[in-house]
Amino acid sequence: MAVAGTLTAALALTGCDRGGNTDLGLALSTMNNPFFVGIKKGAQAEADARGLHINITDAQNDPTQQINQMETFTSQNVKAAIINPVDSDAAVPAVGVANRAKVPVISLDRGVNGGTVGSTIASDNVAGGRLAAKTLAESLGGKGKVAFLEGQPGTSAARERGRGFEEGLRKYPGIQVVARQPADFDRTKGMDVMTNMLQAHRDLTGVFAANDEMALGAAKALGGRSGKDVQVVAFDGTPDGITAVRNGTLTATIAQQPELLGKQAVDWALKAAHGEKLPQSVKVPVVLVTRKNAATFDGG
Known part of the structure; x- marks a missing residue:
């Protein structure tokens, strides 16, 4: 003992x-x-x-x-x-x-x-937002009308990704953000917000969603247009998001390492x-x- x-x-x-x-x-x-x-x-x-x-x-x-x-x-x-x-x-x-x-x-x-x-301890959200802007702009050949699905208001991640995205787009004057709205990092809300945006902006050619869940909701609202005539860039790198990139539903995702x-x-x-x-x-x-x-x- x-x-x-x-x-x-x-x-x-x-x-x-x-x-x-x-x-x-x-x-x-x-x-x-x-x-x-x-x-x-x-x-x-x-x-x-x-x-x-x-x-x-x-x-x-x-x-x-x-x-x-x-x-x-x-x-x-x-x-x-x-x-x-x-x-x-x-x-x-x-x-x-x-x-x-x-x-x-x-x-x-x-x-x-x-x-x-x-x-x-956090991902470099500002750098990720810039990378998302570059990726989306290049996938559109430097011109087009895009929508921005913002994350949950009041979170630093949402603010920083938005800031990086806005900074990145300054290099691409041919890209016009015609709609932006929070969807709270939620898949169902992402689908609803995207559905409403499409009613006012049927000529959208690109979407940046500040996380994979919102992007997947947006892709559902876009249907067969997602990843084809509407390029969709996401953020997170979740298993569902990466699978959607592999099958072409999403154009790209900025992967964090949770x-x-x-x-x-x-x-x-x-x-x-x-x-x-x-x-x-x-x-x-x-x-x-x-x-x-x-x-x-x-x-x-």
């Missing part, structure tokens, strides 16, 4: 990544989206590899739920918390819960517009728990997926 006690004490002193005392909390905005399911998978795999217990919750796109979930994490004495905000402003009170409990916070995929956050995002969030949360000084942001690269290289990606 004395030997067992000595071993237990030794493990407790070796640091967070050996398991033992350390638990993490991960508050996801939703799990009703393949991208966030991928983040969950990556985070869980990394936690398992390190022998950690991680409590992963689903806010179902309700920012109030994230406040409650952060309260649960602090009551569980987690060493660090990770939040994937439903809304960058509305997440501030949730972060405040952790700040008051002196629990380090890492923001994942979307930034938080207040409170103290150790680091934000499992890598989840893995890195756990890694940086552990660093925060150790009290390490962290960079303000960590950018994970995005990758262009077209029909030529789609087969090399998971989900293809």
Whole structure:
């Protein structure tokens, strides 16, 4: 028993990544989206590899739920918390819960517009938006009328992708954005928004949707035109999105790496728990997926 006690004490002193005392909390905005399911998978795999217990919750796109979930994490004495905000402003009170409990916070995929956050782990959304603009413009030969399906208002990801897309299009004066509207990163809403846009703009030749789910909804509304006389560029690189690129329904998707995002969030949360000084942001690269290289990606 004395030997067992000595071993237990030794493990407790070796640091967070050996398991033992350390638990993490991960508050996801939703799990009703393949991208966030991928983040969950990556985070869980990394936690398992390190022998950690991680409590992963689903806010179902309700920012109030994230406040409650952060309260649960602090009551569980987690060493660090990770939040994937439903809304960058509305997440501030949730972060405040952790700040008051002196629990380090890492923001994942979307930034938080207040409170103290150790680091934000996210894809390079601005660069991805620029790449989407370039890809769509080149697929249209530098001219055409396009629609922009924006993401969920209030999220940094939606703002940054939109900013990058607008910046990228400045190089292509022949491309005209004739319609833009949020569809909340949702497939059904993407279909509804695209249906309404088509009533007013039957001569559309291109679409940029700020995630795969909206793009797939738009493709359904476009029917046989999608990927043919209407080029559709998406963002995320989910299995369904990549399959649609392979079969020609989508022209391309800007692929994030959700499992890598989840893995890195756990890694940086552990660093925060150790009290390490962290960079303000960590950018994970995005990758262009077209029909030529789609087969090399998971989900293809």
